[in-house]
Amino acid sequence: MGHPTGPWTEKRLMVSPTTPAPAVTASIQSAAKPTLLSIRNVAKTFGRNAVLRNVSLEIAEGEFLTILGESGSGKTTLLRIVAGFETATSGELWMGDERLDRQPPYRRRVNTVFQSYALFPHLTVEQNVGYGLRVAKRPAAEIAQRVADALDKVKMTAHAKAKPSKISGGQQQRVALARALVNRPRLLLLDEPLSALDANLRRQMQVELKSLQREVGIAFVFVTHDQEEAMVMSDRIALLRSGELEQVATPREIYSRPATAYVAQFIGHTNLLKGDVRGGVVRGGSLSWATSLPDGPALFSLRPEHVRLAGTGGPPGLVRTRGRVLHQAFHGATELIRVECADDLVLVMRTASGGGALHEVDLEFSAADAVLVRESPERN
Amino acid sequence: MFSRAYKTAVAAPPLLWVSVFLLAPYLLMFCYSFWSVSSSRTIVHSWNLNNYEELLAKTVYWQTLLRSMWIAARVMLFSLLLGYPLAYFLSFYAGKRKDLLYQMVIVPLWVSYLVRAYAWKTILGSDGVLNTLLQYVHLTRHPLDFLLYSPFAVVLTLTHIYTPFTFLPIYAALEHVPRNLVEASHDLGATPVQTFWRVIFPLSIPGVVAGATFAFVLSLGDFLAPLLLGGPSGIMISNIVVSLFGAAYNWPLGAAISLGMLVIVVSLLFFSERLEKKWSFS
Numbered sequence: 001m002g003h004p005t006g007p008w009t010e011k012r013l014m015v016s017p018t019t020p021a022p023a024v025t026a027s028i029q030s031a032a033k034p035t036l037l038s039i040r041n042v043a044k045t046f047g048r049n050a051v052l053r054n055v056s057l058e059i060a061e062g063e064f065l066t067i068l069g070e071s072g073s074g075k076t077t078l079l080r081i082v083a084g085f086e087t088a089t090s091g092e093l094w095m096g097d098e099r100l101d102r103q104p105p106y107r108r109r110v111n112t113v114f115q116s117y118a119l120f121p122h123l124t125v126e127q128n129v130g131y132g133l134r135v136a137k138r139p140a141a142e143i144a145q146r147v148a149d150a151l152d153k154v155k156m157t158a159h160a161k162a163k164p165s166k167i168s169g170g171q172q173q174r175v176a177l178a179r180a181l182v183n184r185p186r187l188l189l190l191d192e193p194l195s196a197l198d199a200n201l202r203r204q205m206q207v208e209l210k211s212l213q214r215e216v217g218i219a220f221v222f223v224t225h226d227q228e229e230a231m232v233m234s235d236r237i238a239l240l241r242s243g244e245l246e247q248v249a250t251p252r253e254i255y256s257r258p259a260t261a262y263v264a265q266f267i268g269h270t271n272l273l274k275g276d277v278r279g280g281v282v283r284g285g286s287l288s289w290a291t292s293l294p295d296g297p298a299l300f301s302l303r304p305e306h307v308r309l310a311g312t313g314g315p316p317g318l319v320r321t322r323g324r325v326l327h328q329a330f331h332g333a334t335e336l337i338r339v340e341c342a343d344d345l346v347l348v349m350r351t352a353s354g355g356g357a358l359h360e361v362d363l364e365f366s367a368a369d370a371v372l373v374r375e376s377p378e379r380n
Numbered sequence: 381m382f383s384r385a386y387k388t389a390v391a392a393p394p395l396l397w398v399s400v401f402l403l404a405p406y407l408l409m410f411c412y413s414f415w416s417v418s419s420s421r422t423i424v425h426s427w428n429l430n431n432y433e434e435l436l437a438k439t440v441y442w443q444t445l446l447r448s449m450w451i452a453a454r455v456m457l458f459s460l461l462l463g464y465p466l467a468y469f470l471s472f473y474a475g476k477r478k479d480l481l482y483q484m485v486i487v488p489l490w491v492s493y494l495v496r497a498y499a500w501k502t503i504l505g506s507d508g509v510l511n512t513l514l515q516y517v518h519l520t521r522h523p524l525d526f527l528l529y530s531p532f533a534v535v536l537t538l539t540h541i542y543t544p545f546t547f548l549p550i551y552a553a554l555e556h557v558p559r560n561l562v563e564a565s566h567d568l569g570a571t572p573v574q575t576f577w578r579v580i581f582p583l584s585i586p587g588v589v590a591g592a593t594f595a596f597v598l599s600l601g602d603f604l605a606p607l608l609l610g611g612p613s614g615i616m617i618s619n620i621v622v623s624l625f626g627a628a629y630n631w632p633l634g635a636a637i638s639l640g641m642l643v644i645v646v647s648l649l650f651f652s653e654r655l656e657k658k659w660s661f662s
Contacts, residue, residue, distance in 0.1 A: 085563050105566040118564035121661030122582045132568035135578070165661060183568065 042091030262376035264301035285343030529611025553587025
């Protein structure tokens, strides 16, 4: 991988094969709820290919946790290990004082909503939803009642007698949800359940799913590659990269305090600034600002919305620079502007729309908004 | 998209083939079944229902037909009992050996029917492999004579010959059962046994129906196995047809029986296709 020509760059090009970062463990708990599931040092290899390495994660009762990652990051494998469809190469799963990973999937009080819904094609909607209760040999009256309630909850009562092939994708989605929730699992796993839906339905389902989760109070572990979806729905996000957790935090925290360069870039847009700290001053090309960091190289993430067009005067402590506009992309309420500054530094800024075409601009940002991040080591 | 002339040109050869080699013979057979044979052994082209009356009147035809169906039913049952577990194991549990095992099931199909039938003759005969072995280990003192020249021998041989035909559609159906449905079933708390009976088996029914139809229809029309291994008690309906068209030289009666068989087989195929459709969900 080549190094960039200048000291500053907005691309993640300066990643160097340094020593691997220590595994991030999720000690942060949302609102100190009791732990429901504890994933301890789980690793999975397929042949020589390490899909998961040493993943530890605690899932609290009633929380909505999203496992976010690119394809191939191991997120689906992790979910399948919790569901019991895959066996971890090493590590343990604990639910209370019960060792979950030694139980077959049909004994775990965990249910799954599959990516392709996996509804039984030979059974009606009603029979699909009642499947779990029937195999558990619940009394017929109880099954009928609970199935009716579950169908009502997902607004599918009208289609109770239909076969899955006769209903739409969004409706199949609801049936899959009802089929899982009717069993009152302690934990619901959702494997990219919205990825097959079109954009509008998808946004609608995100909201519905979140409010349904609040209503039933069951912990959801939601797998997605869509960072926006993760931000909208989650109490916490666990960001997985190449089989290791990069950061586990609330959406706000992960956005405003990304732990690594990878997280900063994966969640939203960012400028990555590479600099050197010497004697309480960060220097990178023509930019510099005061800091309390110890001496040495440092990497910062600066969100585009924290870069502004410089006004006259302004409070002290602002870092200023000047540059030429390369590209101006209209995004509705805001626009993203790429500005080429001195020393090959390209800064992306987000401003409110309506300023018209720009050419030469003065920029400023507050040093406090440049968040120190760790470099993400190469993996694979 | 294509011109009329082009479509006609493409459709003509198969249509001609089917007409000359399938429809015309059937039509001819249909006509023959309403003709009769004179005392001087020539075929009289006068229309009558004598052949059908004879069929209904003589119990030997009915008995042979019923015996043939009973043999075919047993072959069907045993082929399913052998073929289904084999297909299930191969599809779900064979792992890396799947392709090899699949080939091993298929290879016998390339061996001549006659060779396989004769092989059973060598095994089941009174001086055959099985009887020699049984006597050698002192399980019997005299050779067991019900092994060969009996309905047992016919059922055994036909089961051996037609099990691959039963296996194939079942295997294909099982291969098409989406594996995430099996996972979903386990996920919802169903044990492997419950999953088999509630998900896997229902979804494989089209294959079972197709396989059962193969075994039954092919056995019902078989004449070589009963000829070689059946003996007098193992005679099947096709043997009667063969002798009527041959030594007995009564083509009209033979044609009438064949037509009756055709009606039975076509209704079976119709019925099994309805059943397959009812259980298909794609």
